[in-house]
Amino acid sequence: MTVELLCVGTELLLGNIVNTNAAYLAEGCAALGLSCYHQSVVGDNEERLEEAVKLALKRADIVILSGGLGPTKDDITKEVTARAFGRALHEDAHTKERISGYFRHMKTAGVTENNWKQALVPEGAIVVDNHNGTAPGLIIEGEEKTAILLPGPPNELKPMFEEAIAPYLNKLVPEGIYSRMIKLCGIGESKAETMIADLMERQTNPTIAPYAKTGEVHLRVTAKAKNEEEADRLLEPVTKELYRRFGDMIYTEDEKVSLEDVVAALLTDQKLTLTTAESCTGGKLAGRIVNVAGVSGVYSEGYITYSNDAKSRLLGVSSETLEKYGAVSVQTAKEMAEGAARAAVADAALSVTGIAGPDGGTKEKPVGLVYIGCYLKGHTRVEEFHFTGNREKNRDYAVVRALTLLREELLANRG
């Protein structure tokens, strides 16, 4: 079964935004075992869009369109696709009610007249609720071909694809695709690839594909199988082999579980509380920990101490340490972690101090130098890192390394 992607939007044609939707959808379709031979981008132009829709429907069994479902009259993806299938548009009461509810809930902004355009759906189409915006997703099933219409904003498209479209597509593929996402922390992508080069070459079912995320490596192990049982039989030996090679670097096999989820779960299991003391990351580490819904059981407060004065006053870092070793030093990172644990009466504390850039670097302490401290029940470990990205990337890497460090300490503490 073949699928083709058609992304609609003048901002893509002008290069104002990078087409991350195409990569996301392509990856999702490949994981489902669908073959994709073409991706295209067209603007919000009726004639060209119609041509593109027809060409895609000629070439592939399923065409996934994204973008152009907004409330303005520039948005014509639905109208043009419905016409290609010979379907009229009618108002969908359920969607109208959902959009009303969306605006009632928002309170600040009223429904404008053009929003009701989004409640129009092609005859016989499957309506997919959008939990993060107003435009519904639509599945138009023709006699031989199917079109799937998704909203353009990635934070609407991605959850909709995951929740509704992937399960829909999965039913269409006779040999299903089953995959596990083996997520690693504390290792670089090249190193990880080198360690499994032989497996990647040898394996055909399941296959192994690595994806680099900031500070993490994810390995997708994918099997083609008739059912879940057969899939498990195929996936299990490869998973075991990966554990043999990477050991504790593997923090989950579950696509939906993040590194912060795992750290929060370890803290909960061990009945430990955590606090944070951040300089260069300036709240990003805490922000990531608070991503975990229900984290309040283990995390109740954190400190952003950007200035030396704040480090001393809030965390009790001694002025002698700051003068002698500087704010970016092993000693300061250690005192920050210990001081934060003391101030918050927490069992564990993470501290981050470094030079994120672009300025502030010296020969001895260059941009990218970051110290991360991890206090756990009376003992503090400090690690030194040298990141090579820009300000934003250096701070993101520091956050992942801090979580990785705490995870290591919590695993050791568990024994």
Place this chain on the structure above:
Amino acid sequence: MTVELLCVGTELLLGNIVNTNAAYLAEGCAALGLSCYHQSVVGDNEERLEEAVKLALKRADIVILSGGLGPTKDDITKEVTARAFGRALHEDAHTKERISGYFRHMKTAGVTENNWKQALVPEGAIVVDNHNGTAPGLIIEGEEKTAILLPGPPNELKPMFEEAIAPYLNKLVPEGIYSRMIKLCGIGESKAETMIADLMERQTNPTIAPYAKTGEVHLRVTAKAKNEEEADRLLEPVTKELYRRFGDMIYTEDEKVSLEDVVAALLTDQKLTLTTAESCTGGKLAGRIVNVAGVSGVYSEGYITYSNDAKSRLLGVSSETLEKYGAVSVQTAKEMAEGAARAAVADAALSVTGIAGPDGGTKEKPVGLVYIGCYLKGHTRVEEFHFTGNREKNRDYAVVRALTLLREELLANRG
């Protein structure tokens, strides 16, 4: 004059990499005043690539292909395109010498036999030297149509486009493209569009195109003009009209300037310091403020107070307030902001307290309810928001709204 982009690579079709080349080339072509109506991606398959090349050459004056110029037999872009123009390949002595030199310089890796494939060029093609790799760029000028072949790796493609291809294309186009990015906060996309519907319809040069970001709206105003002076003459009246309609909602005209940049600049101008007290955003607001390089002059510390105890202990929120009104209330937001300013001895403070979800909502206080407090020199303003996204989106919206609120207060304070 029209241009079309055709990116070649199975890794793009599988979604293993994001197509940043397309965005880069599209932006570059738009800046040169070339109209681009189609972008496509195909794999390294001879038949489908040939079809795609022919279709693109039919639709556009110039087709830019990227990828598939490597040394392996999978790489067929050059062979297929040359055939479409009826040109044979011959060995280019200059390129052969350049490739030899490249490998001499690299020292570590020797030339493999298949590298000489990269010295083959179509008859009559313009050869563009690659200063960052082995594959040369190629320009094949037909009687009516032109194909430009570029290597796939971005660190080879980008410098080659800038140094050789953009100047080549520039000679073909009489007019250039100039644009301004007008960024708004404190207004939704539909509302903003409604307010400029007439302009969007009426304007042809310059054009106005809106883009929604989380909590912000960006309007790109683009003019076709012979030079910068003429462009300014065209852009100025439209920019003025947008200021007349949106007033202070416009926070910048500079593509590179963010909301946090503007807030930090206002604080610096007014010689004011800022602190933050975050509950549901848990450090994300501070993390965004610290995005600003050199923010230490105005921001030195912040508090993450996720628990009631932390709100009382660190910020002095009274237990009576927490009991009577709850942690998510106008009163608590007010006391958080005031307490943070007091604790940090700051002139201004932002506080955020809310229910980000997915759990924790009640009928009176549903998921998405967020109070944002802004203390500024003795006065505190608290705003109530109802966000409708998931946990992540609600927290991101709260961060933007907090920055927007502070900006409003700082503008009022400036008088």
